[in-house]
Amino acid sequence: MTATLPHVGDLAANEPVYRVLLIEDDAADALLVEELLHDTELRFELTTSTSLAEARSKLAARAVDCILLDLHLPDVSGTDAVTTVRAMAPHTAVIVLTGLSEKQAGSEAMAAGAQDYLVKGKVEADLLRRTVRYAVYRSRTERAAAEAQSARLRAEENARLERGLLPRPLLDTSTVTVTTRYLPGAEKALLGGDFLDVVEGDDGLLHAVVGDVSGHGPDAAALGVCLRIAWRSLVLAGHHGTELLHLMERLLVAERGNQHLFATCTLLTLDQKAATATLYLAGHHEPLLTTAEETLEVPSEHGIALGIVPGHRDWPATVIPLPDSGALTLYTDGLTEGHNGEANGRLGIEGLLPLINTTPAEDPAAHLDSLIRQTRALNAGRHTDDLAVLRLGWGFR
Known part of the structure; x- marks a missing residue:
């Protein structure tokens, strides 16, 4: 399913369109997340997957800005889900969705590489809006830093080669x-x-x-x-x-x-x-x-x-x-x-x-x-x- 929300209200006047992938096998929870995204007044395109395998094929077909990840999927669960998703999309923001009873799951997910976590049933539109914005910003900053580091290392390597060839x-x-x-x-x-x-x-x-x-x-x-x-x-x-x-x-x-x-x-x-x-x-x-x-x-x-x-x-x-x-x-x-x-x-x-x-x-x-x-x-x-x-x-x- 893909849904695109046109710009509404003053809040989204200067907002980019966030490409969001929701990986959630519970249809009711997926519907609640979609409704919350609409309430944030963010401009977004939402794609949903019910398994990691399905998410893999969708990530291969197009890039996304943010992944909302349920920790209990048919083909993977827990922090393994986070590390697998990070390997599939290393430069994409990952926000984990946890249950009320999972007190340690959120912090463990962040230790595994997620940008943030949200507790199902306790998420309001303002919190979701801030979390998505910050997670995407942090992910892009990390990517820019990694690219700058890679460019620096490449320049150093080529400088060494240059001394050899020239x-x-x-x-x-x-x-x-x-x-x-x-x-x-x-x-x-x-x-x-x-x-x-x-x-x-x-x-x-x-x-x-x-x-x-x-x-x-x-x-x-x-x-x-x-x-x-x-x-x-x-x-x-x-x-x-x-x-x-x-x-x-x-x-x-x-x-x-x-x-x-x-x-x-x-x-x-x-x-x-x-x-x-x-x-x-x-x-x-x-x-x-x-x-x-x-x-x-x-x-x-x-x-x-x-x-x-x-x-x-x-x-x-x-x-x-x-x-x-x-x-x-x-x-x-x-x-x-x-x-x-x-x-x-x-x-x-x-x-x-x-x-x-x-x-x-x-x-x-x-x-x-x-x-x-x-x-x-x-x-x-x-x-x-x-x-x-x-x-x-x-x-x-």
């Missing part, structure tokens, strides 16, 4: 300008499975990595953190090129467990004195080279992604000469796989390069921000993927 560049003497941007694809997430890093070795060479773990969510992010930390540690220990990729792959296989995750990445070693860059592509696309004239893809040899065929070690090197001044941009496919503004068209590198070459590039950070805004505007939310961009700019001579 570290500070480790530079000593290098004059290369490092600019990074990171955006997760998942809604409400702060981080995904993409990772990047830059370190300067003792030999003065600048080493960089951009990678992308397959999939989304915490598993991909955790594996990305492992790979990024392993990369930095191995580089500082003197490992480079094919050997470095082999060790990263071994770690990936060990850490992914029974999940069939893999990772693509680009390794780059920049030699400022020789004005060259050495590239290793493990299933990743080519970086972009920016000169005074334009930005183009860097023709590079390709190798297999990490974890696809463990132990294969097929990662050829590409050495490219660098101009006196310019920039290399490494990025994950979140920058190019979005839509290009047309119904079924993808942006791709063919659409990305014109955007880069027509976007003012005096300030690297502003240039990347503008480029990302443009690609996301064209995509209009139709494709979501993590995005990591690493730009290295220089003027050698």
